[in-house]
Amino acid sequence: MKKLRTNARLRPTLLTTLVASALFSAGLGIGTAASAQNYPITPEQRAVAQQTAQAGIPVSELAPNAPDEYTIKPGDTLWAISRMYLKSPWRWPELWGMNITEIKNPHRIYPGQVLYLDKTGGRARLSTRRGSGMPDGTIKLSPRTRYESLSGMALTTLSPALIDPFLSEAIIIDENTLITAPRIVAGNDDRVLLARGDRAYARGEINSPLVETSGPIKQFRIYRNATPLKDPATGEILGYEAAYLGRARMERGESTITQFEEGKEVTSVVPATIDIVAAREEMRAGDRLLPEPTREVQSYVPRAPTQEVNGRIVSVYGDAVTFAATNQIVAINKGLRDGMESGQVLAILKNGQTIVDKTNGAKETLKLPNERIGLLMVFRVFNKASYALILGSSDTPKAGDILVNP
Structure with missing residues (x-):
């Protein structure tokens, strides 16, 4: 696929985050722009984007070290870039809303693109071009033509090697x-x-x-x-x-x-x-x-479930494996019958121990609080259970740990 750019006047609304907006578009193993453009945007995602169009998001929702400028590199993934900018990277529809009028199809992001972060007025906006400060709020580009080959360059949501083997x-x-x-x-x-x-x-x-x-x-x-x-x-x-x-x-x-x-x-x-x-x-x-199962092309769009989830990790995938770590696979006790879908992100809570308090001379049973220790993303759903990928953890998730909305 080829892309041709010519002289234009663009309004500096925000780029739907090339990051999260594009987020997770190019489903695993799919890298071409041609395939990326077919990934659907749900009515709910579009509604959220329209609500936040041109308004940006509060600066407080940005990740602490979100860079003012970042150049997309080969090997980057959309999840990693979204996490770089957002405390809650699954909130990509809101970031997309920052530039919905300019980005008709958010499912594209390529190496070489530069992201610029604008935090004026207490609202965060992300764009692929610096603001010019022109009074009418437009950016004027000098006449030029740039010819780029984009075939096979679109970033994937996550490294395909993490999930591909488990799909079949x-x-x-x-x-x-x-x-x-x-x-x-x-x-x-x-x-x-x-x-x-x-x-x-x-x-x-x-x-x-x-x-x-x-x-x-x-x-x-x-x-x-x-x-x-x-x-x-x-x-x-x-x-x-x-x-x-x-x-x-x-x-x-x-x-x-x-x-x-x-x-x-x-x-x-x-x-x-x-x-x-x-x-x-x-x-x-x-x-x-x-x-041999038919290989299905899937579009993973990480997002919070719309329904309330109260689930558990059932097991860690692999022989005699008790504890999980980042990039490992777990089975969970929620499936199609519970409304689970590929791409839904859940928080992992360490199930607090039940102990006997002997410090006051009596024996009283106490339940220690549950502690949040990580995130996982559902990627393959069966009727009563699903497989999920550990996206990050500060402890060692294991069977019995609790899963809730992020």
């Missing part, structure tokens, strides 16, 4: 999904443990064999051990989390063969042939195959 690897399923899924029955050459490059054999259920169909070659994800996710507050089973092992490609489907043994006709099943094309852990007979 981490799953929450119901109890029967893995039990009834096709299974590996043997490895080639009597191999017990399978790794990338190995050949193996698999079978489906009697009523659902692994057969070849027209279209692309079938691809599978391989899983093991569906672990129940239990709500820390109610004890309800929210779903089952399966451990991702690797990926496989089907080379031949199941079939049958008829042979004569001791004068009798015997029909035997010939399992499907699969090749292991990726491995996180070694695989073995009994591991289950689920179809």
Whole structure:
């Protein structure tokens, strides 16, 4: 995509924050301007922006060290830039409202753009151009033409490496999904443990064999051990989390063969042939195959939930991991049925301990206060639970910690 700039007169309303406004537009893994321009702005976000158009936001809402001038660099992310300017970076619609008349599509921000912060009159405004001080409130540009290539340069919300693997690897399923899924029955050459490059054999259920169909070659994800996710507050089973092992490609489907043994006709099943094309852990007979999911392009727009949330962290993703840190994944006990959506930001509260006070000679039970220790963003939602990314923490979040509106 190419962009052409010519002589113009611009009103120095605020730039919708190229930061947060654009915020989180270019959903993970999507970098082109062409794709960015299609991301939706919800009616609620637009309404907030219109309310604050040209008014800016109180200076008190700025981050303490918000720079007066900042040049966007390759490798920047929209979340990091928004956090640089705002105490509450999920409040991007208000920042967008600062320049709604000038920025028709806030979902674009590119390396090389310079952000200027204006704090006159106790209100904060962000622009891509310095104010000129002209009486009529306009900026006059000298005649010039600038030709830029913007293809593939738009910033992403967060580093794609943080979430991309979990969009298809981490799953929450119901109890029967893995039990009834096709299974590996043997490895080639009597191999017990399978790794990338190995050949193996698999079978489906009697009523659902692994057969070849027209279209692309079938691809599978391989899983093991569906672990129940239990709500820390109610004890309800929210779903089952399966451990991702690797990926496989089907080379031949199941079939049958008829042979004569001791004068009798015997029909035997010939399992499907699969090749292991990726491995996180070694695989073995009994591991289950689920179809490779269709990759969906998602637009993550971090924002506070409109509904009141009172949730809990259920578990930290990973084998035998008890505590979480920034950029780690957790499962939470809120899902589609609770109104959760991708992009919603929640505050993490350390669940205060219950102690026995013996300092006054009596034994009195006390509940220590809950302390705010970080933020997380929901990025994949299932019916009763969701996966979320820890955006930042001052302590070590763990299962049982409380989640509330930010």
